[in-house]
Amino acid sequence: MTCGVGYFLFSDVFSPDSKTAHFNRATTAIRKSPECQRLLGPGSEIAAHGEASWSRWARNRYITSSTEIDKWGTEHLRFRFYVEGPLGQGVVHVHLTKRPSQNEYEYHTLAVDVKGHQRVYLENADGKTGGKVAPKIFGARWW
Template structure:
């Protein structure tokens, strides 16, 4: 059935449409909220779990520095540290013994009043001050003394030949020789020192200088003082 066209109703509809503005409804933009809940949870979870500790190197005899505590070492590592420390201690002890030996040698051979070096210096001073030695060798300030000659120029005039012995009466005998040179000539010095059991220091028995072409020069001669007499025996022994 066809509807009946009514012009009045159509006009009213047109008026209503023209009065209302045409608006397009827009969907409101949704704002994304910033939330830190997830990173906070991640940070909390990371802080709660301890970081993995790096594995340390095994301690051996060659690489042990003592940084690792004794309680943290395994039985094998403890044995390695014990071996290393024992070796270090033995090295220190050997060094101490060698130092004491060198010190004793220096004192006995150089600094001691009864050392060979001290007697060498005293004999050299006596020769430089002796008038007859100055006449044969030259001025005392120009007389030099040295030990045995050597083929090596680096080791020349270093070694002083000497011997030490004790006789059957308990007297110590120290004998050595060295060489002297001066502007006028050269000579060989013979030194003989003795120390009886009742004495604390050596005394000169013989101090003589041999210069080629001249008579031996005696600076000290015990045989000449005593007339080459030998002490008599009392109850089978010599007492002086």
Template sequence: MNPPIQLRSLRSASRLVRLSRDGGRAATPFLTRYNHYATQSSLDSSKNPQPKRKSITVTTDDGRIKWGQLSRGEKAARATQQSVNFLVILAGAVMTCGVFTFLYLDVFAPNSKTNQFNRAVSRVKNSEECLALLGDSKQIRAYGETSWNKWTRNRPISTTIKKDRKGNEHMRMNFHVSGPLNDGVVLVHLVKLAGQHDYEYHLLALDVRGHHRVYLENANAAKKAAAKARSTIFGIQWR
């Protein structure tokens, strides 16, 4: 049978008294063991210190650290970085839209300069009078202003667009044509009346040195002919 609890307590107390009489020789291992464990835990904590996080800046922030773990300065750095990124994206989008708008208005739109140039060249190549001066249509080449430097490409087509007092839009274009027989200059004058969407030919002519001008469109001559026809009544021309 196990001894009573009071008896075990008395035995433990007597043992402690004997240990104290022996000069602490028996108590020393107990204390040393206690100190050993305390020292070991401190060594373990020094061997495995918690890694310190580097402070982020505008250039080093990669977004891995959560917003709640940032200091005020780091939050300002992240906000600055995101603002700069947004401005860069916005500037790129604006430039892209500008390029597409320019290409559409200058190349793809029905009334663009490029389309009007191509139409005028087709008109010249389909005209028998122009082919008689220039030669085979397959060998005719159309280009802009020439340069004195042979290594420089031909310049863009000379084109001007202006509006008159009535709100009519005038597009004037000059370009060169070269064929197996002769070289020439094509003159184009287009007019878009106020409220309309399409241009109408006011003048389309070919000038070849040493030859008379070839008119493919001449609105002034047509107006004069119509006015002359209206002024003639019963075979009498009224002035």
């Protein structure tokens, strides 16, 4: 029983690949971003949290997330959480990918939506390639 609890704590909280670790990294990137500070307020005053609870007494605010593996074996981890500061509040969308040849996730998208403003992209893999996909040669993408 103790080993099971220890494994659960390591995999969900302390592991570098856990959702909690990715949430903390994304929150740190948002707090350091000058664009986010302009929309939300000083980085030290930006708070991040998960979904609102149905109970006023409950303090748990879970982070909505999903994990899937596409037909090429690439793992996709997507999650959403909320940020707020003295100047405003927003919704953060995170999409991480890990190819079969990689050991760690890398950001595909890290974006902040603040009502009344354009979406702020801190990471955008689609923007780097212009949304273009490599051509297929003999039915496979080689790069």
